[in-house]
Amino acid sequence: MLNEQEPYLWEYLRSAAKPVVFYGTGDGADKVLAVAEKYGVKPGAVAASDGFTRGKTFRGFEVKPISEVKKSFKDFIVLICFGTDKEDVLEGLYALSREYETFAPDVPVVGGDIYDAEYLSEHGEKLAKSRELLSDAKSREVFDGWLKYRISGRIEILDEICSLEDEAVSLLGIKSGGGEFFVDAGACKGDTVDLFLRITGKKFKKIIAIEPDAKNFMALRRRFYALGSGVFIPVNAAAWSEDATLEFTAKTGRGGAVYPGRGRRVEVAAVKIDGLCAGSGDKPTFIKIDAEGAEGEILAGAANVVSKYRPKMSVALYHRAEDMYALPLKIHSLNPRYKMYLRKARCVPGWGFNLYAV
Numbered sequence: 001m002l003n004e005q006e007p008y009l010w011e012y013l014r015s016a017a018k019p020v021v022f023y024g025t026g027d028g029a030d031k032v033l034a035v036a037e038k039y040g041v042k043p044g045a046v047a048a049s050d051g052f053t054r055g056k057t058f059r060g061f062e063v064k065p066i067s068e069v070k071k072s073f074k075d076f077i078v079l080i081c082f083g084t085d086k087e088d089v090l091e092g093l094y095a096l097s098r099e100y101e102t103f104a105p106d107v108p109v110v111g112g113d114i115y116d117a118e119y120l121s122e123h124g125e126k127l128a129k130s131r132e133l134l135s136d137a138k139s140r141e142v143f144d145g146w147l148k149y150r151i152s153g154r155i156e157i158l159d160e161i162c163s164l165e166d167e168a169v170s171l172l173g174i175k176s177g178g179g180e181f182f183v184d185a186g187a188c189k190g191d192t193v194d195l196f197l198r199i200t201g202k203k204f205k206k207i208i209a210i211e212p213d214a215k216n217f218m219a220l221r222r223r224f225y226a227l228g229s230g231v232f233i234p235v236n237a238a239a240w241s242e243d244a245t246l247e248f249t250a251k252t253g254r255g256g257a258v259y260p261g262r263g264r265r266v267e268v269a270a271v272k273i274d275g276l277c278a279g280s281g282d283k284p285t286f287i288k289i290d291a292e293g294a295e296g297e298i299l300a301g302a303a304n305v306v307s308k309y310r311p312k313m314s315v316a317l318y319h320r321a322e323d324m325y326a327l328p329l330k331i332h333s334l335n336p337r338y339k340m341y342l343r344k345a346r347c348v349p350g351w352g353f354n355l356y357a358v
Contacts, residue, residue, distance in 0.1 A: 029059075207233065
């Protein structure tokens with residue numbers, strides 16, 4: 001899978017002669033710093049963009065403007081500790097990478113596994129099997145680049161393998177004309193529903209939009225109220241492997257999850273896609289699953305629909321380290337007739353990797 005041996009990021013940083021500057025604060029920086037402590041990598045400084053550092057400290061470190069860091073050190077290594085898909089911010093990061101060695105560590109959203117030598121040795125066979133399931137050369141190129149990135153943390157790899165949204169969506173073959181039945185697991189405020197409506201020209205059979213966060217759900221319901229209750233069915237619950245009650249960590253935006261984390265804890269209903277679709281009389285034609293690490297559980301709760309009807313699927317693969325191989329293998333086990341494609345949205349770090357199964 002690797003044409004050349006990539007240096008393991010944390011081993012490289014541990015032996016680096018230059019100071020390592022942690023760029024960014026917040027949840028992402030917390031996770032990166034936890035991994036750094038595990039591998040014995042100490043920050044030479046903690047930095048943020050100019051104008052975002054006034055009187056700020058992070059984990060006992062004074063947060064310095066990046067311009068001041070440039071004056072303090074003749075040379076240094078930049079470790080990006082936040083995520084973004086904003087073009088102006090991305091261009092700033094890539095400009096920084098042309099001045100200094102710059103890395104964005106691959107730290108999964110859920111779980112503590114890291115793609116080091118031990119992890120690759122343990123899971124190499126499953127990774128190879130997952131790669132074999134991919135149906136075109138571009139997907140295998142993205143897979144190989146992703147693996148190189150996960151090992152090395154080099155941000156230029158991410159830019160080399162990203163695709164435009166239109167290219168990725170075209171793989172699904174969503175049709176206009178009124179025949180599509182869409183199930184959105186992890187609907188948030190409805191961005192994918194909106195995309196679906198634009199592709200179909202608002203001619204479709206039905207939409208079931210599943211969202212556990214109360215604020216997101218209210219925004220979702222208001223946004224598409226005019227579609228009508230007969231065809232747009234919002235469900236305030238977490239898509240899951242069984243009908244149950246779960247503890248949910250509520251966060252603003254897309255960060256809510258059914259796994260331990262920072263934020264207010266609330267109980268939420270959990271539902272199976274199989275159950276939601278069982279009495280509808282219609283067969284789902286398209287399922288999107290993007291749920292902060294719950295993708296495997298959701299697939300288990302959609303096993304009957306997937307195995308019987310083979311709906312088109314868009315599944316996020318980047319929340320857990322194992323998703324890269326476990327989810328494609330799971331989908332193949334449910335219905336081996338699927339063709340699978342892998343594409344990457346333009347962002348830093350290694351988020352936005354989606355599997356398209358058709």
